[in-house]
Amino acid sequence: MANEWATFGADLHLDLRGAAGLRTGLMDALREAVRSGRLAPGTRLPSSRQLAADLGIARNTVADAYGDLVAEGWLTARQGSGTRVAQRAEPRRGAAAPAGSGGPRRRPSGGPRHDLKPGTPDVASFPRAEWLKAARRALTAAPHEAFGYGDPRGRIELRTALAEYLARARGVYASPERIVVCSGFVHGLMLMGQVLRARKVREVAVESYGLDVHWDLLARTGLRLPALGCDERGTRTEDLAALKGVGAVLMTPAHQFPLGGALPPDRRAAAVDWARTTGGLVLEDDYDGEFRYDRQQVGALQGLDPERVVYLGTASKSLAPGLRLAWMVLPRALADEVAEAKGRIDWQCGALDQLTFAEFLASGAYDRHVRAMRLRYRRRRDQLVAALARRAPDIEVSGIAAGLHAVLPLPPGTERSVLRAAAWQGLSVLGIDAFRHPSTPRTREGLVVGYGTPTDSAWPGALEALCRVLPGE
Template identity: 75%
Template sequence: MANEWATFGADLHLDLGGTGGTGGTGGTGGTGGQGLRHGLMDALREAVRSGRLAAGTRLPSSRQLAADLGVARNTVADAYAELVAEGWLTARQGSGTRVAPRSAARRPERSRTAAPAASRTAPGAPAHNLRPGTPDLSTFPRADWLKAARKALTTAPNEAFGYGDPRGRIELRTALAEYLARARGVHARPERIVVCSGFVHGLMMMARVLRDRAVREVAVESYGLDVHWKLLAREGLRMPALPFDERGTRAEELAAMSGVGAVLMTPAHQFPMGGALHPDRRAAAVDWARATGGLILEDDYDGEFRYDRQPVGALQGLDPERVVYLGTASKSLAPGLRLAWMVLPEHLVAEVTAAKGEVDWTSSATDQLTFAEFLGSGAYDRHVRAMRLRYRRRRDQLVAAVAAASPGTRVSGIAAGLHAVLELPEGTEAATVGSAAFQGLAVVGINRFRHPDTPVTKDALVVGYATPTDSAWAGALQALCRVLP
């Protein structure tokens, strides 16, 4: 039993204040035992008083704690008994020794009418959220994800819990290669896929690789996310903006940008305008990349969700050696999973892998294994189909409600994705966003996404209809209709 402390019971760290020594394994302790008992009692009181031991915490048995501390069992039993008598601990047959509930006098006062902390709304938080960029998090497929996790963990090899290949788990890269080829028309092989913790993480790695390749300019679309532009700027890259018209980003303008070495685009569903890049423009972008040796960074952020058209395949399928494809589970499942992927040209794999690091430190191996099982079992396809129907119903409800409340408001960008663009009369965007905020509605104007070098061409709201839960959707839609001109 000499090593019992290492294998039996719960750990409990206590500082006995330098009382040191041992009371043996069975005696009553004597004078040394008294000092140990008092030191133990003081340490336990302090742990409870400071909150390190919370009310209800079950303590180790006297036998276990005595073995851990190297003192006589009677020393621990006596200390427990006195602390029970003082009210610090409770002891019940079959329930063990626990930290007693704190007295009401020790608790902070709270109004009887105050809502529990978890249910209160943060000061200034909107009552309704129609910002774009987030799915309905209440629909995360918990049961199917848990089922996939159980199977993945049961069958995972022992080495899966080590540091791992920096490109990510081979199981996930294999499953992604099959899925992306089937669903998005991507030419992918597992050895050319790198798993990352989000689109921004992938873009960060690509920015470093481009900088190391002496690229100094990355063209971007006239409308997009400033977080992406700021990331590129931090890496010392300049970002000229490509013009935009009714057929999408004018990719043919790349030919006149002599200093550009890469372009960042959302060809399947332009964010935030909402349209698909015209086939002529897709071809122009690929022709530029081939002629100059440039790279296209393709952000396929919500390619799974289309409603009134055939799916637009990934641009990467036109030239896998000139396009870096970036995808993510943030819109289809949840951003909190921190799962995304890059499909790379062969000549970039080693450089991107080096930029990521020597080990895969960004995405949990267990989450990668779970997602691989989720993909391979067909659960991901079933979830995407169900969400596609759900979001299409919301889109239709949005279009109908806007038509009834504001017949002059044009709704565009609705053939795919999780957001719509509601065009406003010239000069009314800021006032409409402010009025919405006053009424507790969070919504974003399209000029929030305009590149600094792009002139104002329209006023509009970008409405994310996926974000609210079912119970909040009707109220959010009503609030939106109230603020439309």
């Protein structure tokens, strides 16, 4: 019996110090744990036998304390369900004043009814059954050393599968030793920022429209971030030569985020030529390269020069951001430096998810899932375009040949009012100005509409709410 505490089920931390008696102290400790919210409603408590062994007290003492707390309404006890924390009503902080109280009126809380912000897929469509099959196969075949600390580059099984897939599907020149697996694009960009600073790079050019979270991350490493201009053909990469002191450029060439165009061949070549001439690097963010609809697939820029382009990809759009799986395909001269920087921080990402994703890729399940989602997102895109043609014919939607979002240009001076109207409709959507680099003049207005996030059942309502707030509706 001396070691039973090590073999029983769930643990429960309780502080019984200062109690007048064991039973009273136990009841007070449980009440406080529930009152403070540390034990949430529905939480299953250890059995009386288990808790008695853990606390070193008599089982009858625990059973009597449980019984009294059930009688008081703090706990519930049902045959076969054990003892649980009761579903007690708890006061909410900052609750709106009731009607007639004279307090301020507030809109109902709980978030928007419809989410059309770009950057997130339909997570309800995550292929749970196929992923579970892949996880079982991967876990069965996993070597014992997979559960150790491992290589900071990531599991060799995943890097091998990624090398084959990226070469086949995205035109990337890859080999397992050049790939570093990371937990999301931001993680990879953080590592690149550290390596660039260690290499004495002081400036990284960015596109004039993009994500401020990426810019802020690079800025926190001490890098300056001049912006490249853009026009109707996309980012003006020919202007790189005039930016003295720039050692790298961060770009989304296959599908510019958020404006939506593909970088034309001459400007792709200009970016690579600049990198070759100056010894600089192109950081290619291929965030949604798998999703193209009515155009030929645009291959990765990395294929033009694997030694001057760092390719960054992610499973966040194709599968789910919650997986926290991304990858970098690096020039040979950078691979060891980036792996060393990653090893200093967290060593490696979760081995089981890496092994599962490797199996998911190798079995063909990933290709099947991407094709299915491509069809689903294209239907949504087509429904969006058709609805706008009926309800707001003056809006010429753009950026729709690929990806999970569309750009809806708005007349000058209307973006902010449309966003306010959207908020009152319970519609979460972002304007183009939210993505503008601070040094870029405010010359564009519009909405950046993500059509990946809503579930199939929620999409019609979200589309209707969007059409109601557009000018001319």
